[in-house]
Amino acid sequence: MADAPRPPLIDVRGLDVFYGDFQALFGVSLRVEPGEVVTVIGANGAGKSTLLKTIAGQLSARRGEIVLAGTPADRAPAFEMVRRGVALVPEGRRLFSSLSVEENLLIGGQLGRPGPFSLARVYELFPVLYERRRQPAPSLSGGQQQMVAIGRALMSNPTLLLCDELSLGLAPIIVRDIYRSLPAIVGEGLSLIIVEQDIVQALDAASRVYCLQEGRVALEGEARTLTKAAISAAYFGV
Amino acid sequence: MQWANAIVQGVLIGGLYALFAAGLSLIFGVMRLVNIAHGDLIVLAAYLALVVTATLGLDPLTSLIVVVPAMAVIGYALQRLVLNRTLGDDLLPPLLVTFGLSVIIQNGLLELFSADSRKLQAGAIEVQTVEIVSGIWIGLLPLLQFLVAIAIIGGLQLLFYRSAFGRAFRATSDDPSVAELMGLDTRRVFALAMALSLAVVAVAGVFLAVRANFDPAIGPARLIYGFEAVIIGGLGSLWGTLAGGIILGVAQAIGAQIDPGWQVLAGHLVFLAILAVRPQGLFPKVQ
Numbered sequence: 224m225a226d227a228p229r230p231p232l233i234d235v236r237g238l239d240v241f242y243g244d245f246q247a248l249f250g251v252s253l254r255v256e257p258g259e260v261v262t263v264i265g266a267n268g269a270g271k272s273t274l275l276k277t278i279a280g281q282l283s284a285r286r287g288e289i290v291l292a293g294t295p296a297d298r299a300p301a302f303e304m305v306r307r308g309v310a311l312v313p314e315g316r317r318l319f320s321s322l323s324v325e326e327n328l329l330i331g332g333q334l335g336r337p338g339p340f341s342l343a344r345v346y347e348l349f350p351v352l353y354e355r356r357r358q359p360a361p362s363l364s365g366g367q368q369q370m371v372a373i374g375r376a377l378m379s380n381p382t383l384l385l386c387d388e389l390s391l392g393l394a395p396i397i398v399r400d401i402y403r404s405l406p407a408i409v410g411e412g413l414s415l416i417i418v419e420q421d422i423v424q425a426l427d428a429a430s431r432v433y434c435l436q437e438g439r440v441a442l443e444g445e446a447r448t449l450t451k452a453a454i455s456a457a458y459f460g461v
Numbered sequence: 462m463q464w465a466n467a468i469v470q471g472v473l474i475g476g477l478y479a480l481f482a483a484g485l486s487l488i489f490g491v492m493r494l495v496n497i498a499h500g501d502l503i504v505l506a507a508y509l510a511l512v513v514t515a516t517l518g519l520d521p522l523t524s525l526i527v528v529v530p531a532m533a534v535i536g537y538a539l540q541r542l543v544l545n546r547t548l549g550d551d552l553l554p555p556l557l558v559t560f561g562l563s564v565i566i567q568n569g570l571l572e573l574f575s576a577d578s579r580k581l582q583a584g585a586i587e588v589q590t591v592e593i594v595s596g597i598w599i600g601l602l603p604l605l606q607f608l609v610a611i612a613i614i615g616g617l618q619l620l621f622y623r624s625a626f627g628r629a630f631r632a633t634s635d636d637p638s639v640a641e642l643m644g645l646d647t648r649r650v651f652a653l654a655m656a657l658s659l660a661v662v663a664v665a666g667v668f669l670a671v672r673a674n675f676d677p678a679i680g681p682a683r684l685i686y687g688f689e690a691v692i693i694g695g696l697g698s699l700w701g702t703l704a705g706g707i708i709l710g711v712a713q714a715i716g717a718q719i720d721p722g723w724q725v726l727a728g729h730l731v732f733l734a735i736l737a738v739r740p741q742g743l744f745p746k747v748q
Contacts, residue, residue: 320636
């Protein structure tokens, strides 16, 4: 007898999300398998961040469902979703400004979920943070702050890591360094959803791509097989 | 010598003002809530101690064993059931609700205990004194109250900067929505902060009630002293709050020494002067 197929790590079906009367997402569906890296690309205002915030529990969808490892997770607030293994690296890093680098990491791990990531493992991943661990978080450079934000999310030992615009406001060379750290993270068995405006970077890191346009999924496919023309058509809607 | 004595007494009462202020500043720091009912909650704690001493036959300082946890529970419930609903982007709703709470507490106490002044009797400790240098005598009770204030502020400082609990408070204060992403239920964090604030209020209320007469209407003036100590010391700094309380206490003592009618006025004048010269307070939290 064959094994029952393993459910996807996360299965998002038909999400409608509103900000007041303004509808930001229209029936968005997305699926991530265990260990998979998926990227969501799209222009400004396409709804990428809204999608991540909804999955992380910061926003709640008016319609649609979110199923996490086979269990419904539609109405769970953000603090509940972290417990269930979904961590968000928010857009613009959003470090706790009155906490030191190490305290930022420790607060990420305060739930004590078991897993491969610890303070030591994060410092191994980003050695520069160890040198700066006593410094206030805002005193770091943008790239180092992004490392803290990723480390802070990893400290909760998530099964699904959501990364919102890792490249925002960073020099290309720094962005490359940050993206180089991702394989080591995925190597620990995590799944990733990467939201990015920097398409080249995103396509390079991911195995599957969703392109959002004005709140709808305009294109979905394997990163390797999609043509530039198809992507730019979906991206710009031309 | 009279002047030196006045200043020493001012320093000691400053400890009490710092206790008024510490709870206030803690709440503002963690959730940007200005608790207008803070002074009335101090008075509520005093009446609670009155009831506990009368019914259980405890002396006022021992009654803290009951009053502190009771006020903490009241704080937790108040935050969960009422104040959490008022928090949002707008500062006005919590201000209005705590103002209403202030009116309710005052009138409730008036209804239950009448407008008569009361006082807690702590027995012999009230009149015992020690001579610290020749000619300057200080009461054991004010000294104890001052030491307790230092211990509480030191304890809060440790809790805030050395414990996971304090880290959660500071993170929530920095950015509540990201704190939720760390698995913190901010509504629960707020309720714990209010519980802690009212535990400090309980201590302040009992010392206030042992030191002087109280009645249901004296809360708002304690709120003002608390506010002044916070502003003088600089928002967000616990030791600054202690310094603010002491400056306020000394100003009042010096004012009273010049003319007994100037006691309260002198405190307000020093507060205004500091506000005019250094609006950020003496020891603002470094940003």
